[in-house]
Every structure is written in C-alpha cells, then in structure tokens.
Amino acid sequence: MQAAFSPPIPTPTPEPEPRRDPKENKYFHEPGTDDQLGHYDARFFHGKVTHQERTETQLDMIRAYLKFFQDEGLETWIAHGTLLGWWWNGQRLPWDWDMDVQVSDATLRRLGAHYNQSVHEYSSHNDKREYLLDINSWIWERVPGDGMNIIDARWIDKRNGLFIDITGLSEIKPDTEPGVWSCKHKHRYNVTDLYPLRETVFEGVKAMVPYAYQKHLVVEYGEKALMLREYQGYIARPLRRHWLILADIRGMRGVRSGWL
Numbered sequence: 001m002q003a004a005f006s007p008p009i010p011t012p013t014p015e016p017e018p019r020r021d022p023k024e025n026k027y028f029h030e031p032g033t034d035d036q037l038g039h040y041d042a043r044f045f046h047g048k049v050t051h052q053e054r055t056e057t058q059l060d061m062i063r064a065y066l067k068f069f070q071d072e073g074l075e076t077w078i079a080h081g082t083l084l085g086w087w088w089n090g091q092r093l094p095w096d097w098d099m100d101v102q103v104s105d106a107t108l109r110r111l112g113a114h115y116n117q118s119v120h121e122y123s124s125h126n127d128k129r130e131y132l133l134d135i136n137s138w139i140w141e142r143v144p145g146d147g148m149n150i151i152d153a154r155w156i157d158k159r160n161g162l163f164i165d166i167t168g169l170s171e172i173k174p175d176t177e178p179g180v181w182s183c184k185h186k187h188r189y190n191v192t193d194l195y196p197l198r199e200t201v202f203e204g205v206k207a208m209v210p211y212a213y214q215k216h217l218v219v220e221y222g223e224k225a226l227m228l229r230e231y232q233g234y235i236a237r238p239l240r241r242h243w244l245i246l247a248d249i250r251g252m253r254g255v256r257s258g259w260l
Contacts, residue, residue, distance in 0.1 A: 026148040027136045031161075039097040041154065044161035057162045058092055060129055062099055063205045064122035065155045065164055068133075070206060074110070076103050077197055077208040079167070084217055084225060086202050086209060089241035095232040099164045102183070105142070108152055108168030112139050119158075130158045142170040143184065150184045169194070189216070 029042040036048060049057065062082070069076045078086055080100035085093040092099065103111070116135040121128060134156060138149035153166035169181040169189065182188045193212035200209055210216055217225060229236040234243045 023148065025138070025146055027138060028134075028149075028151055028154060035097055039163070040161035041156045041163055042161070044156060044158050046160065049160050049162070053160065054097070054162065055094070056127075057129075057157050057160060058096075058099055059203055060122060060124045060127070061131065061155065061157055061162065061164055062092070062203055063124070064120060064129070064131055065101070066202070066205050066207050067122075068120055072115075074103075075107050075197075075208070076101050076166075077194075077210060078102075078202055079210075079216075080220065082202075083209060083213060084221060086200065086207070087213065087217060087226065088236060089243070090201055091203055091241075094234060094243050098162070101164055101166055103152075103166060103168050104181075105168050105170040108135075108139055108166075111135050111153060111166075132156045132158055139168065141184075142168075142172055144186065145184070152184070187220070 031037045031040055031042045031045045062078075066076070068074075078100070079102040081093055081096045082099045082101065085091055085096065111133070112135045115133050118133045120131045120133065122131065123129075132155075133153065135153045136149055136151065138145070139152050141149065144150065150167070151165050152168045155164040155166065157163065167183040167185065169183055171178070171181055171191075173180070179191045180188055181191055181194065189210070193215055194210045196211055197208040198211060198213070200207055214226070230246060233246050235246045235249060236242075237244055
C-alpha cells in the first residue's frame, strides 16, 4: 500500500463572518439528514453506494488517514463508534455509515494552518483513491455555538463523498475545570483518561486509542455495548473476532453449539 501527499498551495483556514441564519453558517453540507444521506459530503455525492463499496471505501479511507497522520507526525486517535468496533475485534463496525477520529486542539490548529484543502492519494491493491482533508472555517469556535459546525474537519473520499469525521478536543474552562477536554458535541474527557495514548492495530494498520478506552465506551454507549452480541442485523463471533449477518446464520443448518 502506498500513500502520497499532494497538496495544492495550503490554504490556511480563515475566520468566517457570522450570519444571521444559523443554517448559512454551516460549513459542511450533506445531501440529506437520515442515517445514510447524512454521511456523504454533498460536493462528491453521486448516489448511494452499495454495502460492498461502503466497506471497501471505509477500509481504504481509515488506512490512508492513519498512514498520512503517522507520516506527517500528527497525533490522532480513533473514537466513538470506530473505537467500539476496535474494542470488539480491531475492525470497523460493518453497519456503521461513518468513521470517527479525534485530535487535540493543538493538532486541529496545525491542520487548519498547514493542511487545509490538501489532497491525498492512496493505492490499495489495484485501486487508487483521492481524499480531501477539509478543515472547517469555524475551528476557532470551541463551543457548540449554533450547532451548525460541530464537526471540525473531514477526510473525504472524492469518488463518492463518504468521509471520516474529525473532531478536536479543547480545554474550554482552564480556570474552573482544568484538565477537562471537550468537543463541540459536548463529549467531555479528563486528560488523564486520554493520555498516554495506547498504540494498537486497527484494520491492519498502526493506530492510537485513548488510555482509558473502556471507560470512554461505557460512558458513551453503556455497558451493554460491550456485551450485546446482536445488533443491527449482525451477530458477534468472538472466537473468530468477526461480525456475521444474523439472517445468514439463522439460515444455516447444523450450526454447532459454541461455533459463534
């Protein structure tokens, strides 16, 4: 696998002028608001992709993202549903429509200053893809504001518009809540639960996860998320570290006890 960083002249992220209508303040736009259409970038959307294309896109996308950040010496770690997928078997959740990563406030500002609108090529097997690293003009605002710019940046597949959401964590109240970092979606973390980051492997490539990753998952999803083996039409197969389509399993004969 090879990745290439080929930016145009980097475009520092400018500070925008607020508008009266909150919707006019929104930087990223999607072709819809449901679970599927809400996970495409409108600029590169040409129709819904198949399950297979989504799977292939997300695999290449996260590998390319993690490799680029590693090559550039940029700090990032997987988060939210992507972290939950890693916890189960080191892979993405097969039903998830997007992928999530986080960065520190310092890294986010570095991205805005030096990597905004950069384009990245990635080759996997016989396929080549291009990704746009797009930084939201509202990264300077570290509180939810009007709610239109919760996502700070995106790593976007230019072929179909699927993306990785990138959110920054900032110490919003250093005087009254020192050591507490939060994103604009109001997720809060003690810095000691984030650092030191743990090195691991996700989808076959080097990745980082928060120090207290299990605590993060329980707070966000509840303990059931770490025990429930059936979800969204899939069933976990811990012995093989894999999720299988439940309908396929129920249609099989002679499934031995403990096979799952």
